[in-house]
Amino acid sequence: MTEDSLPLALPLSRLGAKNREANTLYEELRKPLLRYLLCLGMSSDQAQDVVQDAFLSLQRHLASGGSQENIRSWLFRVAHNRARNQQNSYERRFGAPLGSAIDAIADRESPERAVLEKEKLRRLGEAIKTLTQTERECLLLRAGGLRYREIGEVLAIPTSSVGDMVERAIRKLAEKCNV
């Protein structure tokens, strides 16, 4: 079972000439967006709703002749803001479903390696909880393939601050997890 199995229907057919472009964006960015939102602690249904809303907003944005520059960061920003609006308990749920995920990963490994992997991910989960919200979001967006400039656009912070945040967050995790 992979994230591919998460269905998401999106009515992009009315985009007309921009249909192909929007479909390409959808194929390219749906998974990273879903992953980002899930890692923020949203439920699967919530994340899919937010992704769908984000792409519908993109449809309206393109149809109204909006700027087509930095569409990726634009989509992440829309999804991020919607997620923040929806999610009141931002801290509470992060990392909660990790247990079953660790087990799922462990199934594929030998018993000894499974134990090590479990322990490593558990330590990492604990370390991630110690990061500040912005640090965590910076790392998640970076893991989604965004550049520092794009992360800055999503989170509305300067690019230099993004570099500092990423550096600090990585150092914290490396020190705590010793991976």
Place this chain on the structure above:
Amino acid sequence: MCEWESRLAAWLDRELAQDEDIELELHVSRCAQCRSRAEAYERTSRAFDAYCDAVTLAFARQKASSSKWAAVAAAVAAAAVWAFLTAHPRAPITKPAPVPHVTAPRRSALAREVPPLEPPRSSPGEPSFINRGSLSRVQSQNAATPARIQRGRFLPPEPAVEIDIPADALLPPGAAPAGTNFLVDFSVAPDGSAQAIRLTPQLTGLDRRAAQP
């Protein structure tokens, strides 16, 4: 602490300007501490990616599991509905059963004395071997079946077939009182099998006396 250390993550992410990037690459090749730290950062980044994948996978599994339970719940609900319908069956809407064509045998002189077919009645003199329980069940089933009622509305009633059977053929010799005939009400199912057989004793002598002035 090395002065370049704060830019290692940006260097790994190729976020530095080109000249700075080349400069830091040279430094890392010479500084064991920065090289070690850069390797640790890289491992941490990979572990973080794996963690994100694990969270995504967990949600996908959670979703699949909830879908599976929803399917199980739907199956249980369907079974409950099926059980309810089985316990409280609706009358089946069937095509009208074809009326069996039974050729009436030639009526004998004895049969001519047999009165017309009457509805069953419980009388104290009725022989005990007549299974009225099953008979009444058949009758009640027929009465409760709308299709049968509907058939009766549009089709003529089934022709009564009267068959003469000597009493000695049914009972031991002498068991039946003299002058007693049996009226046989015989229903044929649509598939040709016997559906119901009803024997009604008829005292022909009394009828004859009652008929005489």
